[in-house]
Amino acid sequence: MQYKGVEIENTFAEAFPMWAARLIITAGMDQWAQCAANAASGLATSIIGCGCEAGIDYVLKPEKTSDGRPGYAILLFTISKEDLERELLKRIGQGVLTTATSACYNGLESNEHLAIGHQIRYFGDGYQSSKLLAGQRYWRIPVADGEFVVDEKFGIIQGVGGGNIILMGTDLPATLNAAVAAADAVRSIPGALAPFPGGICRSPSKIGSRYRSLSASTNDAFCPTLRGQVDSQLTDEAQVAYEIVIDGLNEAIVAQAMRAAVVAACQPGIIKITAANYGGELGPYHFSLYEILESDVT
Amino acid sequence: MRLNLNFHLPNIPALDVSKLLPEIILKQPLNELLNLELTYGNQYILLKDSCKITEDPNSPDVVAFSGHTNKLNYIASKMRTGNIIVNGDTGDWVGTEMSGGELIINGNARDSLGVAMKGGMIKVSGYAGDQVGAGYFGKPLGMEGGTILIRGNVGCSVGSHMRRGMIVIGGNTGRFTGEGMRAGTIIVAGNLGYGAGLGMRRGSIVAKTYSRILPCFRRVGRIDPIWLKIYNQYLQTWEKDFSLKWLSESFIKFSGDQNVLVRGELLVHDNDK
Numbered sequence: 001m002q003y004k005g006v007e008i009e010n011t012f013a014e015a016f017p018m019w020a021a022r023l024i025i026t027a028g029m030d031q032w033a034q035c036a037a038n039a040a041s042g043l044a045t046s047i048i049g050c051g052c053e054a055g056i057d058y059v060l061k062p063e064k065t066s067d068g069r070p071g072y073a074i075l076l077f078t079i080s081k082e083d084l085e086r087e088l089l090k091r092i093g094q095g096v097l098t099t100a101t102s103a104c105y106n107g108l109e110s111n112e113h114l115a116i117g118h119q120i121r122y123f124g125d126g127y128q129s130s131k132l133l134a135g136q137r138y139w140r141i142p143v144a145d146g147e148f149v150v151d152e153k154f155g156i157i158q159g160v161g162g163g164n165i166i167l168m169g170t171d172l173p174a175t176l177n178a179a180v181a182a183a184d185a186v187r188s189i190p191g192a193l194a195p196f197p198g199g200i201c202r203s204p205s206k207i208g209s210r211y212r213s214l215s216a217s218t219n220d221a222f223c224p225t226l227r228g229q230v231d232s233q234l235t236d237e238a239q240v241a242y243e244i245v246i247d248g249l250n251e252a253i254v255a256q257a258m259r260a261a262v263v264a265a266c267q268p269g270i271i272k273i274t275a276a277n278y279g280g281e282l283g284p285y286h287f288s289l290y291e292i293l294e295s296d297v298t
Numbered sequence: 299m300r301l302n303l304n305f306h307l308p309n310i311p312a313l314d315v316s317k318l319l320p321e322i323i324l325k326q327p328l329n330e331l332l333n334l335e336l337t338y339g340n341q342y343i344l345l346k347d348s349c350k351i352t353e354d355p356n357s358p359d360v361v362a363f364s365g366h367t368n369k370l371n372y373i374a375s376k377m378r379t380g381n382i383i384v385n386g387d388t389g390d391w392v393g394t395e396m397s398g399g400e401l402i403i404n405g406n407a408r409d410s411l412g413v414a415m416k417g418g419m420i421k422v423s424g425y426a427g428d429q430v431g432a433g434y435f436g437k438p439l440g441m442e443g444g445t446i447l448i449r450g451n452v453g454c455s456v457g458s459h460m461r462r463g464m465i466v467i468g469g470n471t472g473r474f475t476g477e478g479m480r481a482g483t484i485i486v487a488g489n490l491g492y493g494a495g496l497g498m499r500r501g502s503i504v505a506k507t508y509s510r511i512l513p514c515f516r517r518v519g520r521i522d523p524i525w526l527k528i529y530n531q532y533l534q535t536w537e538k539d540f541s542l543k544w545l546s547e548s549f550i551k552f553s554g555d556q557n558v559l560v561r562g563e564l565l566v567h568d569n570d571k
Contacts, residue, residue: 028522067527067547103524104351129561131483131498131525133532140525149524 004266006273008289009037014277014284018077018161019084021154022107024232025096026071036102037072039095045196048216052087053077053195053247064104073107075193077161077247084156088116102151110155117150160285163246163254166274167265168238174269179242185264192248192257204243227286259292299324300357305349305365312389313338316372320361320380374401393420415444425450431465432458457484466539476503487540498555498562506544506567515554515564522548
């Protein structure tokens with residue numbers, strides 16, 4: 001199938017259930033809210049080595065936050081609830097609480113919660129206090145610039161992780177530009193996250209390795225320098241490939257984000273778009289490239 | 299269904315209307331309702347002899363009192379759900395032990411409004427008397443939950459021995475606001491009277507201006523409380539009733555009562571900033 005002059009492979013992305021949380025981080029100035037958001041979502045490109053996948057979801061105007069200050073929403077995805085609790089405690093405790101003037105609130109309505117603020121409150125060493133407002137408890141932890149305020153509970157839901165598209169292009173500048181456009185398109189959708197740096201993964205991985213200690217290794221089928229040595233999936237003209245990995249709060253958001261990414265990536269210099277999967281045997285979510293482009297198919 | 303009760307009580311000083319709760323009377327057939335006995339002192343009067351009742355089946359569920367409402371005591375007492383509107387002033391002990399629902403008073407309230415309240419919402423468009431949100435005399439705890447919003451002034455001992463919940467006063471308070479307070483929040487958009495926080499253990503009293511702070515409170519300094527900004531955002535729904543934008547600004551904090559637990563806080567708006 002051709003879409004805007006780019007070949008779309010008849011394949012699907014295979015994705016998995018992941019537990020997700022959304023934090024709303026505010027601060028006295030936008031600079032510090034962004035600083036706290038970056039600290040909390042830093043080094044979270046892949047659950048393979050980072051514990052979680054995280055990133056900024058959207059920016060909030062002051063009037064839209066709980067305390068009327070500039071805010072950032074960040075998303076976190078992990079494999080298990082226990083991992084999510086550990087990551088939230090670590091990132092809020094070490095990344096948000098430590099940032100000047102910050103506060104942290106729950107950003108996800110859910111029937112399931114993790115009592116994160118309930119645990120972080122002990123940093124107050126007995127001097128903490130709380131306020132109960134409209135059924136929500138906020139902990140006030142004394143710190144050197146006043147108080148750190150944090151929601152007692154954070155909502156969690158089962159989302160979807162591992163949606164993806166792989167772009168192949170004729171040269172690095174064109175392919176990278178297209179990848180940036182695709183990543184921006186993903187980030188424009190609330191509830192969708194492209195966790196890799198800049199939203200782009202330059203090192204797609206495959207399961208397994210010839211080295212027993214490694215669980216994942218470079219996806220040699222997409223490495224242009226290995227053409228001739230391996231069974232390459234790159235076309236003859238493709239010189240570069242980039243992957244956009246997409247996590248989302250639900251299946252519909254991932255599908256919407258994948259579609260937006262494909263549409264944005266179809267630019268001059270892009271030859272083919274495909275997706276990675278494991279034969280459909282592992283992940284319960286399958287996102288067919290054809291189906292997500294259904295209304296635009298030529 | 300809206301049930302309108304227009305009271306005419308020329309010869310009765312005060313009537314106990316604690317039985318007139320929406321969760322009960324809106325489900326009762328009218329003939330049963332008319333014969334409901336209401337007490338005053340050691341006597342009683344039938345509902346049909348004390349007020350004129352009209353029904354509006356097409357309106358949302360609410361019980362509305364009008365007429366000699368200033369003689370009605372125990373309005374919404376122990377209410378768990380539903381809506382009551384009072385078009386006029388009320389008697390004493392209104393909203394006591396309320397645990398849910400909404401009570402709107404389009405007039406003034408007298409003493410002991412919201413005593414031992416556990417939940418729900420009370421809104422007063424005028425002023426209120428003493429002991430708002432306090433406890434029964436001799437009981438250790440006052441209000442334990444819910445929200446009381448009073449647009450005008452209030453009397454003494456507001457929030458006495460309060461243990462959670464929120465009281466917002468659009469005007470001035472009398473003496474001893476928050477005495478013996480254990481938790482909760484009192485916000486005073488006018489002037490805080492003398493003796494606020496006496497014997498306070500925990501909780502917060504926030505005021506725009508104050509008369510005099512007790513010597514058992516120690517000045518901590520200027521702070522910029524984030525939690526008050528949350529309250530400011532939450533209370534914006536009632537911005538037209540209360541001018542509360544100052545809640546997002548800076549405050550001078552006083553800690554006390556130094557003779558008790560020192561975990562209470564008095565926050566007064568920093569007018570100098």
